[in-house]
Amino acid sequence: MELVIAITLGVLTSTGVYLILRARTFSVVLGLTLLSHGVNLFLFSMGRLTTASPAVIGLVENYTDPLPQALVLTAIVISFSMTAFVVVLALKAAVELRSDHVDGEDPNEDRQ
């Protein structure tokens, strides 16, 4: 089980890192989203993964660790707001600079 989780986290990180290294802003946004999924799951799994034991007092006998959950909940909302911000930034850059390349200009523009 632990192996499955670890591999999933690795895949999310790898795909995220690969995508943020791409040249177009939209790919970078996709990569950031994948990366934040990875990070959120990683933080979450630091509290160990247990099934059917939510941290609601009185509902079950053994509680899972609520602290990583609280941290991740804020992380989700923050990464959402950052995603929205980056999307609009990319949009603004694409319009103002007439290119959605991360450097703001098409590398081949001069040759065309």
Next chain:
Amino acid sequence: MDIGLLVFLPVLGAIASLLSRLKRPGPDHVQRHALVALIAPAICLLLLLSYLPRIQSGEALVYSLSWVPEIGLGLAFRLDGLSWLFATLITGIGCLIIVYARYYFAGKDTAGRFFILIQLFMTAMLGIVLSENLLFMLVFWELTSLVSFLLIGFTWSSRNARRGARMSLVITGGGGLALLGGILLLGQIVGSYQITDVLAATDTIVSDDRYPLTLSLILLGAFTKSAQAPFHLWLPHAMAAPTPVSAYLHSATMVKAGLFLMARLHPAMGDTELWFSLITITGMVTLMVGAFVAMFMHDIKGLLAYSTISHLGLITLLIGMGSEMAMAAALFHLTVHALFKAPLFMMAGIVDQATGSRDMRNINGLWRTMPALMLITAVPAAAMAGLPLMSGYLSKKMLFSESLLVTAPHWATTLIPVWVTVAGLFSVAYSVRIFHNVFFNGQPVDLPHWPPRRKPAGMLIPLFILASASLLVGLAPQATYDTVIHLAVMATSMTHLPLYDFSELSDAQGPAMMSMIAMLGGVVFYLARGPLFAIHRQLPDVDAKNIFEQIMQQSIRFAQSLVYRLENGSLQRYLAFILVAAIAPALWMLTGYTGWQGPSALTEVNPMVVFGAVILCLSAIGVALFHHQRLPALLLLSVTGLFVTLAFAQFSAPDLALTQLSVEVMAVVIMMLALSFLPQTSPRESGAGRIARDLVLAGLAGTGIALFAYAVLTRPAETISGYFLANSVPGGGGTNVVNVILVDFRGFDTLGEITVLGIAAVAVFAFTRDLHLKERVASAGTAKGFAEPHPVILQMVSRMALPIALLVSAFIFLRGHNMPGGGFIAGLVTAVALTLQYMAGGLVWAQERMLTHFRPLIGAGLLIATATGLGSWVVGYPFLTSAFSHMDWPLIGEFELATALLFDLGVYTTVVGATLLILANLGKLMTVAGPGQEVG
């Protein structure tokens, strides 16, 4: 305390000068400036003189004030014989320079600036010689370099001045860096930066492995400052400074700082073979190079500059020899040199201003027009030549007699005496030349001003005083030595030694012979100067400045190419660098680590989870593979998000699952909106090399995370959550621990977080405000599916769904404290429901029906949350302490009324406002009205 006052008085003086400069310049403004500037140095000098009795009793006055004790940095001052000698020279000559400058700058607007800088320099210099703490001394050391830079570039309109200033800054500043390294090492070896401790730790220092490196670095600093070969290049170019600066900084004081440092550290680091060879050889080379070049200079100041270099080399040589007597000779000559070189520079300034030239081929026969100047100059010139009865004669004889006493190493025993005799010969030659050429030697040739302009007699006062002092030292050497120099020598050797006996010196045969040879040879050399100059002209002309400029240009080009490689404007490259910087150390540290498998047993594999994980991985890989097709990639990304949600649900995190689900909806909607304005595909532009590089980086990052996760998951958990679980109900009044943590235990974090959310939303609002998409993006929104933007069925269903959705969100909100739910999730659900209305009915339709704007909503939410926190403050509890009570509501059951609920309301309001502000403003871009109308 008054030792500290000594250092900072000139700063006060500089401020006074600054204020006096504010006053409108009148006819006598230079006089006023000079008087103001004279106050602080004069007080310093008087203070120093008042200390003399205590210094003479052998006392080392130390005053210290701890500043940053953690790194051994303190405000500490030390006044012993050595620092007293230097401080007195600095302030005494400083006063005379100010008097001189009053005439030199007469009628010039720049005078005020000069007086400010010269006093700042005085502080820096006093700081160097009076600091007890080595780090503190270094600060002043760098300050002298900076002020020297400003003073050399005083006439910044001149290219020569700017280049000279830059050259001196680069060389002395570079040396300062080396010195910093050396002092840090010394501090590590000794364990303290206090000079008292350093001087007491000789054995530790000398026997340490780092001693050679430490000594080399410190000497590098000293040599660059004191213009020792090959770092002497900057000094001749520093002559672009006004003459008072040359006389003060570049002959009498600043260039002696390196010598001071060597003398100061001699008891701690000296008397080793390394000390002897490094310093002696450098001193010998400098002595000879300076004397030789000075011989052939035609510029008066140039000659004096190279002669200064030569004399600095001489003193360095003596310090290198290191015996008590050599040290006595070094400090004696240092004083003597300051006394004769400063008036010679002053003479050069007067001649320059009077005749408009400094070229000795043109300036001749001035004795007719300037007899007083000639008479006064005769004394320092004779001292420089080392004629009998003059102070320079004595110090030269001291040098000769010390050179004869050198017994080891073998090479030095005959070389040094011969060497110093030859150098002495040169110095006689150039001293005769400067005096004879300027005041005699026939008639002047083509001088810009002839007859020379008359200079006020007052300008001669400082020359006269210095020349008299020089004469006095020469006539009464024993008294001078006993009164001041002996104390300094004791400080450099840390022993009580017998007084230097000058009568013994006058009886010695060897030194007298050497002096005679040098004197006769020098005169012969001068008489034969015609043919010698002709030979010298044949020699290749090596201009140090050009070489230096070339080196500068090359290093700038090298730096540029390096910068271009590191920083070529490509964000992709920067990101790759950052990733490499993160991955490489981890890879380096963790290669060969075998403890990835922890002690805990692996849990059983659940087929459902495996299935979900496979889909999660496949969809993520799919996003990466198909990211060129943007819409499919986005759809695959939403699959990933959905399965992340499921993972949260599976592993006992209902709150997270609910949050992730609603966030996922919003995020995908936002990205789709953005995508409609962006190109639908990404071009395939990465080369194979780039893709391979990125795959390696991504693979390493992923492997690292996977290994870390595995390592942690296979180890037993240690958590600090026990407190939260135990106190959730009694302390926070809620059974949903995650929510209680958010709104109560860690409420401050949540407050910060919703603030971030609000700021992001407002930033989006600001960005989209003036965005004109329709006109600018050619490929965007090619009207695909725009024909029927708002399907009727969607409109009807969404309107019916709204009340239900709002009811659900209210339910989630209210139960949040006890069951999964809460402000975040309820806010997101509300936002999703309202977003649906926007999508179905259109922006204008929905906007008309909104009861409020969104920005006030964000503000209100933040206010509610903050006010709740402040409320508990008002009643005497820490910020955000919650109070609660339970009450029964009919039909709903037991209900809990907590201030945390109020806080959660703030969260809810902010989330709704922020999310809708983002969405509505992105959506607004699609409308025909465009950005014309503000939304939110």
